[in-house]
Amino acid sequence: QVQLVESGGGSVQPGGSLRLSCAASVSLYNDYCLAWFRQTPGKEREGVAAIYFGNTAYADSVKGRFTISQDNAWNTFYLQMNSLKPEDSAMYYCAASRVHCSGVLLPQYFVHSWGQGTQVTVSS
Numbered sequence: 001q002v003q004l005v006e007s008g009g010g011s012v013q014p015g016g017s018l019r020l021s022c023a024a025s026v027s028l029y030n031d032y033c034l035a036w037f038r039q040t041p042g043k044e045r046e047g048v049a050a051i052y053f054g055n056t057a058y059a060d061s062v063k064g065r066f067t068i069s070q071d072n073a074w075n076t077f078y079l080q081m082n083s084l085k086p087e088d089s090a091m092y093y094c095a096a097s098r099v100h101c102s103g104v105l106l107p108q109y110f111v112h113s114w115g116q117g118t119q120v121t122v123s124s
Contacts, residue, residue: 002026002096002113009092009118012084016122020079022094022115029074033101036068036079037108038090038120045093047105049079055102062088084122091117 003025012018020036028034035050049068050057056068065084070077081088094115097106 002028002032004094004096004113004115006092006094006115006118009120011121011123013124014085014122016084017080017082018084018120019081020092020094020118020120022077022079024075024077024096027074028070028077028096031098031100033097033099033106033110034068034070034077035095035097035101035106035111037093037095038088039093040090045108047107048092050101050104050106051077052100052102057101057103057105059105081120084120086122088120089122090120092120093117 005023008020033052036048037045039045051068067080095111096113097110099110
């Protein structure tokens with residue numbers, strides 16, 4: 001099973017930027033869907049972004065502000081978050097799955113590996 005470790009969370013003012021990283025224990029080249037989710041207390045975990053062999057998908061709430069990408073070594077992927085809003089505050093989780101997710105968000109029940117989560121707080 002792939003082990004995922006996130007980093008990059010923190011506190012930022014509205015309009016600011018953060019980049020989250022997710023480092024994997026193995027190469028993710030071999031047919032993995034990579035995704036980011038977020039969750040706030042009392043709410044369902046929601047898919048934010050996904051990438052599969054360069055094809056990306058985003059939740060409507062983050063389109064144009066967030067960018068998911070992966071490095072050329074295929075063992076780290078990222079979520080660049082720009083123009084952050086208070087409603088973006090959440091615990092963010094990276095995830096990986098062997099299902100194909102070309103151009104669509106990854107449903108939770110298909111996730112095979114989760115990161116431990118990193119807190120993002122957007123507040124003035």
